[in-house]
Amino acid sequence: MYMLNSRKMQVYQWFCRIVLHKERDKGATAVKKIKQLFLPENGRILVVSDIHGELELFEQLLKKVKFNKNDYLIINGDLCEKGQNSMGTVNYVMQLSANNPNVHVIEGNCEALVDELLSENPKLVDYLLARKHSIFHEWLEHLGHRVDENTKIQEIKTILTRNFAKEINWLHELPTLIETDDYLFVHAGVEDIENWQDTKREVAISLPAFFEKSHRTEKFVIVGHYPVVNYSSEVSANNPIIDRTRKMISIDGGNVVKTSGQLNAFIIHRTSRKDEFSYTYVDPFPVCKVVKDFKAEPKRSGSIVFPNYEIIPLEKGCDFTLCHHPSTNQMLYVKNEYIHKEDNGKYTASDDVPCSFLSIHKGEYVSVIDDRCTGYSLIKKEGTLGWVPKDTLDLMR
Numbered sequence: 001m002y003m004l005n006s007r008k009m010q011v012y013q014w015f016c017r018i019v020l021h022k023e024r025d026k027g028a029t030a031v032k033k034i035k036q037l038f039l040p041e042n043g044r045i046l047v048v049s050d051i052h053g054e055l056e057l058f059e060q061l062l063k064k065v066k067f068n069k070n071d072y073l074i075i076n077g078d079l080c081e082k083g084q085n086s087m088g089t090v091n092y093v094m095q096l097s098a099n100n101p102n103v104h105v106i107e108g109n110c111e112a113l114v115d116e117l118l119s120e121n122p123k124l125v126d127y128l129l130a131r132k133h134s135i136f137h138e139w140l141e142h143l144g145h146r147v148d149e150n151t152k153i154q155e156i157k158t159i160l161t162r163n164f165a166k167e168i169n170w171l172h173e174l175p176t177l178i179e180t181d182d183y184l185f186v187h188a189g190v191e192d193i194e195n196w197q198d199t200k201r202e203v204a205i206s207l208p209a210f211f212e213k214s215h216r217t218e219k220f221v222i223v224g225h226y227p228v229v230n231y232s233s234e235v236s237a238n239n240p241i242i243d244r245t246r247k248m249i250s251i252d253g254g255n256v257v258k259t260s261g262q263l264n265a266f267i268i269h270r271t272s273r274k275d276e277f278s279y280t281y282v283d284p285f286p287v288c289k290v291v292k293d294f295k296a297e298p299k300r301s302g303s304i305v306f307p308n309y310e311i312i313p314l315e316k317g318c319d320f321t322l323c324h325h326p327s328t329n330q331m332l333y334v335k336n337e338y339i340h341k342e343d344n345g346k347y348t349a350s351d352d353v354p355c356s357f358l359s360i361h362k363g364e365y366v367s368v369i370d371d372r373c374t375g376y377s378l379i380k381k382e383g384t385l386g387w388v389p390k391d392t393l394d395l396m397r
Contacts, residue, residue: 031201035175037104039072039182045268047185049076049224052110052256053083053133055092057263060282065265069100074178076224077108077187077205082256086135087142094170107174108187108225109206114171117160120153128156139164176204180219182275183268188225190215211241211250220247227254227261229305229352233328236303236354238262239383240279253281253383258352260285260369260378260385281383285367288379292392296357302332303355303385309348313339319375323347335387337373354378358386371395 039045046065051058067073079093080086097103116124117136128136128147139160140146147156161168178185184196189210191199196217207213210223211231228241228250238261240251254261262283269276304311308327311334315322320333332355340350358381360366369385370378376387377395 031176031197031199031204033107033173033175033177034197035104035106035178037178037180039180039270041270041272043070043072043270045072045074045270047074047076047222047251047266047268048263049187050078050108050252050255050257051075051080051083051089051263052078053080053086053089053135054255054263054284055083055085055089057255057282057284058089058092061263061265061280064280064282065267069102072102073100073104074185075103075105076185076222076251077106078110078224079105079108080135081110081113081131082133084133085138086133087138090135090167090171094167104178105174106178106185106187107171107176107205111171111174112205114168117153117157117168118172120157122153125151125153125156136160139167176201182219184217184219184221186221186223189213189223190217190221192216211243211248214246215248217247220249222249222251222266224250224252226250227252227258227306229254229258229260229303231305233303233305233308233325233330234301236260236305236352236356236385237383238264238380238385239281240264240266242277249277251279253283255283260352260380262380262383283367283380285369285380287365288368289394290360290362290364290366290392291394293362294357294360294388294392296359296386300333300357300387301355302328302330304332304334304349304353306352309351311339311347311349313347319373335373335376335378354385354387356386358384358388360388360392366393368393368395 079089093105097105128134143163145159187205188207190196191203192214194216196215208226215221229236229238238253242249251264251266253264255263262281264279264281267278311323311325313321313323319336321336321339323332323334325332334349334355338350338353340348342348358379367380368377369380375390377390377393379388
């Protein structure tokens with residue numbers, strides 16, 4: 001079940017991104033590490049972002065898409081941090097790229113944390129004290145060291161650069177952006193300026209909500225970084241979103257960051273005539289068989305997403321409460337277990353929460369996100385989230 005502390009941690013994550021780079025904002029310079037890449041006219045380009053240390057999921061995804069040596073694989077930043085095996089993920093991708101010239105990796109804001117280590121930013125210690133899962137913790141624990149309130153950044157730097165110089169240098173040297181004839185691959189986005197090459201590096205790796213902005217390039221800009229589910233208050237879905245008119249593609253499925261997140265693979269099918277797009281995903285949730293048809297009610301729609309959690313309860317029912325959502329002016333049915341009363345008397349959704357039902361058919365298989373609420377279970381079907389009655393699912397399997 002979604003918990004309030006996950007929302008607080010999410011807000012803190014944004015705070016960390018700002019604080020760690022705050023001191024450099026005034027003197028921020030344009031992106032310098034731009035990698036030029038030629039893509040063949042025919043073949044597949046696989047784009048994955050925000051793996052966040054979930055190596056097993058990444059391996060499952062490569063297996064699901066049947067990744068082979070003829071494919072191009074572009075990892076669009078954030079290999080590490082937040083997940084449970086950042087060290088293994090970085091080692092795996094380093095080996096993968098060393099053995100396959102078609103594998104290309106760019107930096108995200110998580111990889112850029114090595115800059116804070118090398119520049120001896122003391123705020124990195126504060127970050128590590130608040131962050132349970134980090135590649136820095138994994139490296140240090142591998143050597144028998146731990147971070148506490150008395151740890152100095154110079155001490156961490158000395159230990160890690162002495163023992164993990166190869167990995168640190170590899171992360172430090174990753175390009176910020178990959179440019180091809182038709183695409184720009186960048187973790188967070190580019191600035192809406194005449195010469196996109198003048199985009200500041202900090203913007204390229206940490207700009208939030210790029211899909212709500214614009215750019216002036218003539219190429220598709222493909223980004224991760226900001227979970228796609230945050231963009232819609234109508235349908236709660238983690239699948240990549242594509243705007244062909246504005247030439248913007250956002251692919252972050254919220255892996256690790258969102259309780260219902262998934263790891264997406266965005267696939268560019270190149271032909272001499274026209275590129276086509278598709279996608280698939282993997283997630284860590286149990287799969288359940290549908291044993292009874294259920295048709296969703298159209299009035300049960302909408303969702304509550306970061307950062308607009310405030311709600312005003314109006315009419316409480318057995319399972320859902322009709323609420324007014326001030327930020328969108330919608331009337332939403334919020335699951336009772338997901339309503340939280342703050343100390344100031346106001347009400348909030350305890351985290352991102354779908355308010356819609358989902359139609360399902362007997363014989364289908366769906367992912368179960370939360371089956372601990374009364375009466376209904378939260379499920380995912382083809383990347384879309386919604387509620388269904390518990391008796392429609394074979395929850396005993």
